[in-house]
Structure formats: C-alpha cells, structure tokens
Amino acid sequence: MPQLLLELFSEEIPARMQQGAARDLERMAADRLKAAGLTYDALTTWAGPRRLTLMVDGLPAATPDREEELKGPRANAPEQALEGFLRKTGLTRDQLVERDGVLFAVISQKGQPTAGLIPDMVDQIVRAFPWPKSMRWGSGTLRWVRPLKRILALFDGQVVQFDIDGIKAEDVTEGHRFLGAGQPFTVRDFADYRHKLGREHVLLDVADRKLRILEAARAACHDHGLALVDDDGLLDEVAGLAEWPTPILGDMDPQFLDLPPEVVRLSMKVHQKYFAVRDPATQGLAPHFVVVANVEASDGGAALAAGNSRVLSARLNDARFFWDEDLKTGFDAWNDKLSGVTFHAKLGTLAERVDRIAALAREIAPLVGADPDQAETAARLAKADLASGMVGEFPELQGVMGGYYARAFGQPDAIADAVRDHYKPQGPADSVPTAPLTVAVSLADKLDTLVGFFAIDEKPTGSKDPFALRRAALGVIRLVLENNLRAPLKPVLKQEGAFLYDRLGFKLREDGFANETDLLRDDGQPQRRSSRRIETVALDLLAFFADRLKVLLRDQGKRHDLVDAVFALGDDDLVRIVRRVEALDAFLATDDGANLLAGYKRASNILRAEEKKGPLPEGMVRTGLPDQPEQETALAFAAAAAATAVDQALETEDFAAAMRALAALRAPVDAFFDKVLVNSDVPEERDNRLKLLGQVRAVMGRVADFGQISG
Template sequence: MTQHTVLFELGCEELPPKSLKTLRDALQAETVKGLQEAGLNFASIEAYAAPRRLALKIVDVDGAQADSQKRFDGPAVQAAYDAEGKPTKALEGFMRGQGISAEQVSTFQAGKVEKVCYYKDIQGQSLDVLLPQILQTALDRLPIAKRMRSAASRTEFVRPVKWVVLLKDDQVIPATIQDHQAGNLSYGHRFHAPEAITLANADEYLPKLKAAHVVASFEERQAMIDQQVKALADEVNAIAIVPADLRDEVTALVEWPVALRASFEERFLAVPQEALITTMQDNQKYFCLINADGKLQPYFITVSNIESKDPTQIIEGNEKVVRPRLSDAEFFFLQDQKQPLASRKTKLANMVFQAELGTLWDKSERIAKLAVALTAITGANAQDAEKAALLAKCDLTSELVGEFPELQGIAGTYYARLEGENDEVAEALGEQYLPKFAGDVLPKTKTGTTIALADRLDTLVGIFGIGQAPTGSKDPFALRRSAIGILRLIIENELDVTIEELVNLALQGYGEIVKDHGKTLADAVAFLEGRYRAKYEDQGVAVDVLQAVQALSPKSPLDFDKRVNAVNHFRALPEAAALAAANKRVANILAKEATPEGAVVEAKLVEDAEKALFAELQAVTPVVEPLLAAKDYTEALSKLAALRAPIDSFFDGVMVMADDAELKANRLRLLAQLRHLFTAVADVSVLQH
C-alpha cells in the first residue's frame, strides 16, 4: 500500500497562550486515536503550535484502509434447509435481507451448532475520505472551556479560524473543516511576512514558515528563548528566573522570539524583591535577573515577537511600562512603614477569621499561647515565639499585601527587620505559611516551625470543634493539606510528640468556645492519622506497608515514620515474602488458639527444628530489644530477617497442633514469642508479595 506525508494546519486569531500546549497535545492525541480507530497505519505524527496556528505532520500514513471481510450470521444449518436440502423460509429471509443468492451462502461452526453466514467483501475507504472527518472530530473534542462562533459560521472554536491547510504530499485533500475550504495556502508572521505562502508539498511546511519569520515548533521556539535569555543574563553576570509556566506562556505568545534586556532604577531594589518579581512576571511576562546570592538585579528580559531594526525603542517602551508598576509597589512599601506592625492589631480585631471562632486578633492571641506551650517540644525561645505569633497576621492589613496577596508573611518579614526584630522573629513571619504545598520547603528556624505548627493546629482544632470538618470535596480551610503540613513539620523536625498531645494543647486555647472537647479531640486525632495514607502514597510507599504499621496504631508521627521506613526497607529484602507468609500463618494459628501463659520450656522442645528456632530466638532477642528501645526499627527488622531459615524449617518439620497438650502449648508459646518480636515493629503478615 502507498504511504503519504500529510500536513494539516488550522490558522486562527491569536490562541490563548496558557492553553496552547494543551491544545496541541490534545489535537495530536485525538488524531492518533482517530487514525487507529480507522485502521490507518502511520510511522509518526509531529505536532506544532504557534500563536496563530495548530498543525500536524503525519508521516508515512496509509493511503487507504485495508480491504476487509465482514461476516453476517444467519440461522443454524439445521433450520436453513429442509429434508430435501432446499432453503427454508428462514434461509430465504436471510438471503433476502443480505441481497444474496444461495451460491453466496457459507457456513461456520458456532460452538456445537453449525450456522449459515455471508462473507461480505468491504473495500477500504481512502485517506482522502477518512481524514477530514478524523480531523474535525479531533477539533470538536479539544478541551476548550469556552468556544466562540465567528461571523456567519455555525461552527465553534476557541478563536476565529482564518485558514485551513490539508496536503497529502503535493496534493490538496478536498475538505471543509471548521467551515473553511482546505487549501495549500498558509501565512507567515503578521508583521514580517503577512502575505500568503503557497506550500508545494507537506515537507515544505517548516522551512517555508521559518523563511516567513514563524518558528512553528513549540520546542524549537522555547529552546531559542532559553538560549537568548541565558546569553543576555550572562552578559551582566546574572541568573534568569524562568518559572516553567511563564516560560511556556512566553513561548506561546511569540512566533519569532527576540529576547531583549532592559533595566530599571536601582532605587526600586529597596522594595521587597518578591513584590517586584511578582509584578514583572505576572503583569508584564518578564524574566527577572538575580545574582548568585539570589538578590534581584536592576534588569529584566522581555521576549519580543518582532526583530526590530531599532531594538532600543522596544527596550525603552518596556522600561516606560514597568516603571509605574514598580513605583506602585514602592509607594505601598513606604506607606506601610508609617505604621508599626504591632499597632495593626486593632485592624486585625475587625477582621473575622471565622464567625464562631472570632477575629484574626483572637486567633493571633490563641496562636501566641499555643506557640509558647509548643516551645517545650520544638526547642524554640518562648519569648521569640510569642512575639512572632502576635505579629504573624499583622501584615494582612498592609497596603503591600492588599496589592500582592501572595506576599503575606513575606511582607511581615521585611517590616519586622526594618523595625529591628531579631532574625528568628522576622523569619518566622514568612515561614508560618510553610509548607504551602506538597513537597514545599519547611521553615528553617525553630520559631518558624513553632508558629507554622501552632497556626495549623489552631485552625484544625477550631473548625473540628464547631462541627465543620471537611466533607467530600468541601474543605474551605484546606485542612487536608494543612494536616499533611502538620505531619511533615513533626516528622522532618524529629519532634517526639503524639498527635493527641498537640490537639489537647490547641484545645486549651479555645476554652468554652468548643463545647465538646472529648469529641473534638477524637475527631481531630482520627483526621490527622487518616492523612498518613495520602502523605506516604505521594512518596510512593505501598498501601500494605502503611497497613502493616497502622495495625499497631503508633501515637507519634515520628515513630510512625520510622516504622514505615523500616517496613519499606524490609519489604525489599529477599527474605521478606517468606517471612510475611510465615507471620500470616503464625497469626492465623494464634487467632484460633488461646496462647498458654508462661515462657517456652526448653526441656519440652523435642524436634530439632523447634530447638533450632528457639535457639535463634534466644540469640536474636537480646540483639533486637535494644534496637527497638532506640526505635532503630530498620536495623531490628534486618536482624529478624535472619530467622527465615529456622522458621521455614519449623513449619516444614513440626506439627504445632500436636495431640500431646503440653507439646502443643509449648509450641504455641514459641510462636507467640516469635510473633511478639515482629509485631514490636509492625504487622508484617499483611504485606503482599
């Protein structure tokens, strides 16, 4: 069969930059699906996306579907012919329905019954017939939140469609897609080469567009931007901040990227750099420059869509546009400094945290008391913790946070430093919100850790206390994420404390606001323990490892974590599967039989295998018990792995349920001793292999 190279291009008004990559990938995936469903083979499919176009190049695609044969089933042979071998009414009806004569009837075996049938030859449809519908279906299935209709057209798309190219090698495939007649005319850069481009064949697409100042490949444009941005940053000995989302968005905004470096007045560097970076990235789509220490430099890089004969005009234009934005940030920053952070508590007293739980100032006072109590656990200075807690929410009333909400905490750190607060207090104001998301960094200071814990515990306990725990998809206070943050703060800072202790400390701050302290304690503890699964699944820990640890209900998150790590390590050992199976067998036996009291009587061990197992247990127990006491569970389980051979021999050669009652009782005690050693870490019998 003949193979062809096909080019499809949909030309539009400027496509939404934040979803350009998604649209390209979805168009490719849907087209692949359509080709496969149609039975059309192809070697590869390349997808292109630029501001004004989505395109596909399908390489070595079949010119038509393969011919096929379809079977139409009729009645059983027994019912199809009479005693003389002539067609019955049943067979005549089947032939009439298929429009065939008796000579075209075949038979086939359907289980034990032989049936009549008709094999119809079906000629495969051509690529020219199939492809337009495949492409239109793919476009209809694109993930577009809001479609629009343009002019008199009844079809809808994310932006008005301007032209359609559909080429098979050097031939136009006659088709109407999105109400546009397909042709071989594309268009270059809107300013550099706005005239039509005639494509003689599908392979001309990329080079001809490039000659017309359009780089159709998203990845190629992005590589050009990366290279140009790095070169411009290197010239001033700086490093460009290139967030992945902004990089994709800028790539989606230009057809012919030309990076230019501009500058701003150094006086603006006195403003919190986070505010300057935010406004330049979000509003202007600029790449900011920092030095090796992470300090903002008075430069930014803009990516133009024009190769100007006088780039200084573009640079000056961007500098003129950014100056008022930086001036606004500077104004807010200077205004805020006229009022000390601590004096803002009156404004916080007028801002509701939650109707039943009081204002933000009420919350600040609760956090301060809780933070002081937590310092005994975190090792922070109580005076610093109290001071930081009372200042923690003050920057929420500032002009800077009002304009840049993402600077909450960060603005507070700047103002606290300017007011002469020590590093622990100042840093804690920004660190109180860490971690913000899964995998985010934790606070570096002990005071920051204390405030971060206190803030989350206060919210969680308060919301549970008024009966508004998260349900289904409703979690307005983000308590699920907050709970994982609490677990991480405890585990990664190695704080030896139980969840119950922490919840009780937080409850003390609420007094009579929370009516049922007992129920709130139980519910909040259960909720926090319920988040272990989400936390560890994110790290790739298997569910059975968690179940093995949860069977013991450890009360401390740090202890829980050590056990999880130990079981995870144990699970990978070659002995793990056999030991898990043996533990399951032991657990089943002990569940059915009451274990007799007392220790194993060595004199009543008669079989070599039970003597050997007892000897190994006697040897390993004094080694393992200190490890368990030190909570070195990984090493403890590694030592217990050596019991695999004697356990296997025991079950191969010893009858536990012996007729002799004393022998049976002694063997049950032996198994109980074995089980006790393993379950000191986790219930490894639940591990799946």
Template sequence: MPQLLLELLSEEIPARMQANAARDLERMARERLLAEGLLPEALKTFGGARRLTLVAEGLPERQPDRHEELKGPKTSAPDQALEGFLRKTGLSKDQLVEKDGVWFATVHRHGRATAEIVAEMVQGIVRDFPWPKSMVSGVSKLRWVRPLRRIVCVFDGEIVPFQIEGIPSGDVTQGHRFMGSAQPFRVKDFDDYAEKLQKHHVVLDPEERKAKILEEARTLCFARNLELVDDAGLLDEVAGLVEWPVPVLGDMDPAFLDLPPEVIRTSMRVHQRYFAVRNPATGKLAPHFVTIANIAAKDGGRTIATGNAKVLSARLSDARFFWNEDRKVRLEDRLEKLKGVTFHAKLGSMYDRVQRIVSMAEAIAPFVRDDDATRSKAAEAASLCKADLVSGVVGEFPELQGIMGGYYAEAEGLDPEVVDAIRHHYKPQGPNDDVPVQSVAATVALADKLDTLVSFFGIGEKPTGSRDPFALRRAALGVIRIVLSTRTRLPLKQFGSDDLLAFFADRLKVQLRDEGQRHDLVDAAFALGDDDLVRIVARVQALGEFLATDDGANLLAGYKRAVNILRAEEKKGPLPTGVAAAMTGQPAEEAALIAARDAAGASLSAALGNEDFVGAMQALAALRGPVDAFFDKVLVNSDVEAERENRLRLLANVRDLMGQVADFSQVTG
C-alpha cells in the same frame, strides 16, 4: 509510510492553555486512530500563540479489514430483540451462529481509506475539544478558544477534504502576523511546513522558543556584565505569548532599587512579564530588565525598551507608594481589620484563624523546642503572621503575603526569629521549596498548616480524587517535610482525627515513593497505630533494607505461612492463647524456635526501646533459620492435641513478635 499533518490556526491562544491543548490534541488523535485500527509509528503535537499542530508518521493508506464477532440476544429472547440485532449487523438470521443458547454474528468490515477516517476524526476533535474556556464568534456555531481561521490537513501529500462551520480544510497556512509575508503559503508535509514557518518568522516548537529566549537573553546580559534571573514559570508563559521571540534589555530607574527585591521582581513578572536582572558581583538586582518582544525591531529594540521602562516606572511608583504607606502602620494595629476578612463561611474570619494558629503554635512549640522563649516568640509570630494580608503591597501583589509581613516586622524592630517566622510561615509551598528549620519558624509554619488541615477536615471539606480546592495535600506534605527536616516528635493524634491521620499516611506514601521507598511498608508501619512521623520513617527505612535481604524475604514468607495456618485454624474454633513452652520429647527444631523466640524477644524489646530499628530487624533476622527449620521438620497439626496447641501458640508468638516491628500482613512483596 504516509504522514498526516494537521494545523489549527486561530487568533491568540492564552499561554496558560497551550501545553494542555497540545497534550489533549495528541491524546484525542491517538485514541481515535487506535479505535479505527490505525497505529502511527510516531505522533507529536506543538502548541503556540496562534496554532496547534499535529504530525503523525507511518500511518497506513487504508484501515485494515476487520472481522468481529458480535454477541446478540439469547435464542429465547423476543423476536423484537433478534430483529434489532439483525438490523445492527446487516445480516439475516441464517447467517447467525448459536452458542450455548445465545446468537452470535460474525461481521466482516472492509477497511476504509485513512483520509476518510482522518476527516471524521479531525471534525470530531475540533467540535469536542476540551478548552477550559471557549467562545463562539460571528455566525459560526463552533466553540473554540478564539476564532478559528484556517485548517491545514494533509495526508500523504494530499489535502484531506472536509469543512467545519464554513472553514474548509486545505494545505495553506500563514506565518508571523507582522513579520511574515502577507501572502499565505502552501505546505506539502511537516518538514516543508516547519521550514517555511521558520522563514516566515514562526518558531513552531515551544521548547525551541524557550531555548532561544534563554540563550539570547543571557547573551544580552553577559555583554553588559549582568546576569539573568532564571524564572522557569515566566519562561513557559512568555514562550507562549510569542511566535518569534526577541529578548530586549531595558533600563529602569536605579532609585527603585530601594524597594524590597521581591516587590520589584513581582511587579516585573506579574504585570509586565519581564525577567529581572542581577549584578553577578553582588548578587543583588540590577537596574535593568529583559522583555520578550514578538518582532525583530529595526532599531534593535530601543523604542520597545524605552516604552517598557516607562510602564515599569509607573508600576514601581505605585508599589513604592504602598510600601511607604504600609510602614506607617504597625502589624499589630492591622489585626482588627482581619475581622472583616472572611477565611471560610464555616470557619469564620481571618482574625478567628489567627487565634487558632496562635493556640496551635503554643501547643506545638514544646515538641519543636521545649523552652519558654520558643513558645513566646512562636505565639507572637503566629499572632502577626497574617496581618500583611490587609496591607497595600499584598493587596496589589498577593504572591508576597508573608514575605511583606517579614519586611514590616523587621522595620518595626521585632525579634529576628519572629521576623523569620512571619516571612517563612507559608513554606514549603512545593516540593522544591525550602523548609523552615529554625525552631520558631518551623513552629509557626506547622501551626499554620495544621490549622488548615484540622479546620477543613473538621467541616468535612476533604480532598476527593483530583479535587483539592484548599490545597490540603500540599499542606500535609508541608507538615511532613518540616517534621522530618527538624526531626520534631509531633504526636499527630493530639492534633487531628483518625481521618486526618490516614490522610497523612497517604501523603507520606507519596513522599517516600518519590524517594524510592515502597508504599506498602508505610502501611505496615502506620498499622501499628504510631503517629510519630520521624519514628515511622525510620521504621520504614529499616524495614525496606531488611526485606531486601535473603533473611528478610524468607522470614516474610515464613510469616505469611504461619498466618495462613493460624487463620485456617481460627475458622475451626478459638486459637489457644499464651506462650508456647518446651515439652518433653518435642522435635529439636521446635525447641530451637522457642529458644530463638525468647532470645529475639529480649533483643527486640531493647532495640525498640531505643528506637534502634536496624537492631530490631537484626533481632528478627535471627528467627529466619529456626522458622525455616520448624516448617521443614515439624508437623503443626499433630494428632496429639497438646502438641498441636503448643505449636499453634508458637506460631502466634512469632507472628506477634514480628508484629511489634510492623504489620507484615500489609507487606505485598
């Protein structure tokens, strides 16, 4: 079946926008094709430095004929409503059908040529494209990320003709800006297009560009007994800056290696887009770097390497100046400057925030490790943890906040645990980041994140939908990971509102869902009002394992049946209260369930007291047989009022017994 090839060639597209642009192009094309009844067999897009490309396989030559039934106005509606409906459908009144007092029209639409639909589709996509930032160039009214230069649109080997603000569609594109032929070239389909781009020094697929960068950069390093420092974020960025990536290994002045390695790597990464290189024997940075050129230089890249080394030396010289100057001022002496740094208009200065973190750390410390040394060191680290924000290096490299504070604290000779806490108090900053587990570091990291959460919830700045400007979701997940990793029994209610506790529940669902747990079990555990995350997770894990067994699944079914009966009876009047007792002449199954209730209650109480949730589930499992037998043989709504009330009490006793473990009404399975 025919193939559609689309290329939008422009001036350089920012690397950070390319991946989303490719996804948006695919989404918009797919939605518009499906709306017209055109279902491609395959659709793929590519984003690069100068072009967005789409290829759709297996499109029909024509849109299928469509027959639609359109609902019109009521037969009693004014004539104007009917006349408008007739104009819309292009039919006359005698062609309408009346059903239940409403006019209906059956409209037959002949399918249009796919090329005609594609022409409209591409024009709509280009004009409505959701670039985060765009511009208008020259006399054109078209807004695009950078000036749009060419449009290739070929369907089934033929040009799809249209024009957008003076730019005609065609089958002509061009290769690399410097290495490709000066002459544009024609393409007839995607294979021809991709092959000719390659010959004209353009690697179309971003994944192929990334693989080329890694392979050639590692080869260069290996030849010099060096090792490339992997950086996935930098790789994504540089792959979007070039069309024909050529790694070049350069040398830097070894004297700069006395700077903290984070300073060197950040300077390389942020300012120059260089990859760092290490010595595999020592694991330390080597005096080299890898830059990614967009051309294959005739001298093998020597001139590029030399020029880049000079620029890097200038950057690192600045960094060394800040590093040397910063160590002349103690962290404690920087605190006064924090009064001039606004944290948030409603929450005061960064100095005010530090005071809150200190108080929070002192309150949290006993739960992490209950000794005076931990509390004292945590308070000291908390008081100094933001001081590096007014240092020269962090002013130049904000990414190094906390890290530089650790270096400055170490240079002052502060306690190693205080140094570690300052250095790592921002952690974890993502799902793959390490968690601080040493007691002082964990305390300060928890205090920092809890202050953020409590403060912003306190002024009503809560995340909404996809909007989370203060990264509160990340902060909550950080608290959860630290608490669970260190098994800190932190009573969250003591530190936040009910809204914040519910927010933690939502974040815990995300965390456990990623680990394969069911979100409804988190609801069932949180519903008990517990705020101890360690205990909640243990309860959830035991509950999940229990419900995966036959005993668990059947007992849950029995629980729901009991609850339904109790709810139905509650509508008639108050339920009988108290404990169901043995009665003369009662069925054996009723007596057996009463005995099982008593035995399970004793076992359950002991297990829960020891936080043995596996044992608690085993205690509940003993109820499964008696509950099944009770429902099978015993009539709850007996004509004898005393029997009915006792059996309702028994069902309520079983419900309440299970409710000590979790709120089973929250379980959806």
C-alpha cells in the same frame, strides 16, 4: 508512507492555554486514528500564538480490512431475540454461523481510504475541542478560543477537501503578522511548511522560541556586564506571546531598587512580562530589565525599550505607594482588619484562626527548641500582611512582605524570618525551614488547617482537594522528618482540636457523640466540646498522614505496605516510623527476612483458622514435655531469646538490631514447620504448639504488623 499535516490558524491564542491545547490535539487525534484502525510511525503537535499544528507520519493509504465476530442468541432462542440480533448486525438468518448451538455473525468490512476519514476526524476534533474558554463569532455556530481563520489539511501532499462552518480546508497558511511578506503562501508537506514558516519569521516549536529568548537575552545582558535572572514560568509565558521573539535590554530608574527585590521582580513579571536583571558583582538587582518583543525594530529596539521603561516606572510607582502606605499602617491595624475577614464559614474569621495558631505555636515551641513567647508573637504577626496594600496587589507576596514589615517595625530577625517563611514548604520542590521558631509557626499553621477542615468534615475526596490539605500534610511530614523532630503527633492534634472547639464554641448535639465534657472559657463561662469527637478527628488525621507518608516514601523507592505495617502498631512519631520502615525494608530484602515473612504468614493462617473454632490456648509455652521434638524446643528458646533482644533493641530504637534478632528466628521457624505437626491428636501437644506460634507472632508483631505486608 503518506503524511498528514493539519494546521488550525486563528487569532491570538492565550499563552497559558497553548501547551494544554497541543496535548489535547495529540490525544484527540490519536484516539480517533486508533478508533479508525489506523496505525502510524509518529504523531507530533505544536502550539503557538496563532496556530495549532498536527503532523502524523507513516499513515497507511487506507484502513485495513476488518472482520468482526459477534456472538448472538442460541439457535433455539425465541424468535424475538433472533430478530433483534439480525437488526443489530444487518444480516439475514442464513448468513449466521452456528457453533455448539449458538449463532454467530461474522461481519466483514472493507478498508476505507484514509483521506476519506480525515474530514470527519478533523470536524469532530474542532467541534469538541476542550478549550478552558471559547467564543463564537459572526453568524456561525462554531466555538473556538479565538476566531478561527484558516484550516490547512494535506494528506500525502494533496489537499483534503472539506469545510467546517464555512472555513474551507486548503494548502495555504500565513507567516508573521508584521515581519512576514504579508501574503498567504502554499505548502507541500511538513518540511516545506516548517521551512517557509521560518523564512516568514515564525518559529513553530516552543522549544526553539525559548532557546532564542534565552540566548539573545543572556547575550544582551552579557554585553553590558549584567546577568539575566532566570524565571522558567515567565519563559513559558513569553514564548507563547511571540512567534519571532526578540529580547531587548531596557533601563529602569535606579531609585526603585530600594523597594524589596521581590516587589520589583513581581511588578515586572505580573504586569509587564519583563525579565529582571542582576549585577554579578553585588548579586542584587540591576536597574535594567529585558522585554521580549515580537518584532525586529530598525533602531535596535531603542524606542521600544524607552516606552517600556516609562510603563514600568508607572507600575513601580504604584508599588512604592503601597509600600509607603503600609509602613504608615502597621500590624495592629492589619490584625484588626482580620476580624472582619471570614476564613471559612464554619471555622470563623482570620483573627480567630490567628488566635488558634498562636496558642498552638506556643505549645509546639518547646518541642522544637523555640522560645514560646517568640513563637506566639511570630504567629500573631504571620497573617497580618494579608490585610496590607502590597499583598492585596500581589497575593504571591504573602509572608514575604510580612517579613519585611516585621523588620521595618523593629522585630528580631528570628521573628521576621518566621513570618516570612511560615508558609513553607508549599510543594515538593520547596525548601524546608530549619530555624526552630519558623518550624513552630509553620507546623501550627498547617496543623490548624488540617484539624479545622477535618473537624468540619471537609476532607479531600478522590482528585479533589480544594483546601490543599494533602499539601499541608506533606508539609508537616517534611518539617518533622527533615528537622528530626521527636514529637508524637496525636497529642498535638488533640491539643489543636481542643483549641478549635473551645474557641469556636462548636455545637455538636447533632453529631451523635454523647461523651461531652464541661469546660470553662477564659471568661469563666461554661463551654461544651466533645472529647470523643476530638479523638475521632485525631485518628482520622493520623490515617491521612499515613497515606501522605506512603506517597513520600514511595517516591523514594520504599514499599507502601511497610508504612501500613508500622502504622498499625499505633506509633505516631514520624521520625521513628520512618526509621522502622527503613530497617524493615532492608530486612525483607534479605533471604532471612523473606523466609521469615513466609513463616509468619503460615503461622498466622494456622492461628486464624483455629480462632474460628474457639479461643486460642493461653499461658506459658512448655518445654521438656515427653517425646517433645527438638525443633519445638529449639523454637521455644529462640522465641524467648528473640523477645528479650527485640525489647532491648526497641527500647534504644536500634531497629537494625531488632531485625537481626528476628533474623535469628528464621532457621528455628523453618525447622519447626518442616518436622513438627501443629494439629497433633494429643491435645496437650496441640495447645503447646499453638501457644508457641502465638509467641512467634507476638514477638514479630512488636516490630511491625507483618500481616499487612504483601509477599
């Protein structure tokens, strides 16, 4: 079947936009082919430094004939309705079909040649392409990421005739800017296109460019007894900078190796797009680098390596200047600068934020086994490097440089590590700190962020989370779970809320909360805060944590409704919640669990219906009543025994035992519903049986809110 080949050839496309552009081209082409009624076998896109390419295999020569039926007004509808329907369909009254008093229009459309649809499709794609940034050039109206030079469009081996803003479609493209023959060349189809591009030193597929970079770079390092420092992000970027990437090993002045290795690597990566190199014997950085050129130099790259070495030395001299100047300055001066830096208009300065984090870290420290004084010290140093020269130049090194400076100024390793790692974990793949001091500061940092932005009602909405609160909440959850911290969240959240209101002096008259408490600040002056508002913020945050925990457990294969069922009990110990969810998940996977859940829902439905009629009967369940069914008596004794067993198991947090105790209710509940009529005509019997169902619901409700569980 015919093949469509489209290439949009332009000046250099920024590397960061290329893969997004390939996805957009694929989506836009697929949408328009589908809208035209065209099917295909395969649709593939490629992006490179100067071209976007689309290849669609297995397209039909023409669109299929289509017949569409449109429902119209009733046959006896007013004349105006009929006239409107006829205008819409382009038919006359005698061409309509009447069925059951309703008029229908049957519109037949003959298929169109596919080649005739391509010009309009390409025009729409080009003019509506969603580049993050685009430009106009010359006197035309077309916008593209960089000036568009050529359009190659072939269908079934023939040029598709059209032009866009004066750029005519043809069967011609160009090779490498420097290594190619220097002349445009024609192609017949995709296989010919790809072969000739390779001959002209252009690797079309980004995967091929990455492989060439890695293989050549590793080989160059291996020849000198060195090893390449892998960097996937940098590999993605340099693969978008060169059509024929050629790695070259260069030398670096060894004197720069006394700088922190993160500084050296970042200077190479951010400013020069170089790969770092390490010495396998020491596992430290080696005085070399790998630069990816877009040419094959006749001297093997010696001149290129030397030139790049000089540029790198200049960059590293700048880094050394920042390092030396920072060591002359120190934490006191940096912390003073934080007083003039606004964290958020409603949440004060960075210095005020540091005060809150330090106070909360001191409170959290005993809960995680850390020293309170050290926790406060580490927290007061944690944000200082934001005012340093090095972090001003390389914001990615916040925290990391603080750790180096803390050691340089004589702080203990534990404090320096806490300063370095307190931002962790920053994402699902980031490691979780385990050192107690680091955990205390990291939790304080994230909780201050969460409480602060929730207090000023800057919560995430939909897909928008400008302050990364979802990431902060997930970080708290991972810190708690992976360190097995047995600390209820709500008191900590309320404590931070108190710090926030007391230290910032929020005026809450406008929030409608009347329950305010007089407090004294450190200077003895009265301070107002709303204890009810703090309670509300804490409850909102607990619900937010529940949502984030559901996401985390769902990724681990757990059911999200089980988190709701456990959170409904009001527990805020995340470790206990997860253990309870795991035990509940295992229980519901058994026949006893599934059947007992069905029995619970049946009992709850009966009780809910009776509650609508009036209050449910209260008091003890009675046994030994005249003519009482043995199934009722058996369930009464089973419920009482289960209540005792469940309470004992929950006391020791043996949730598996609690589930086994509930499993013992399965047979008595089944037998009860099979043989006993709850709504007896005898009031005494009815009341006793409703009490019994209430007892069963209450016993199960001590483990989880089974009403929240689907199924």
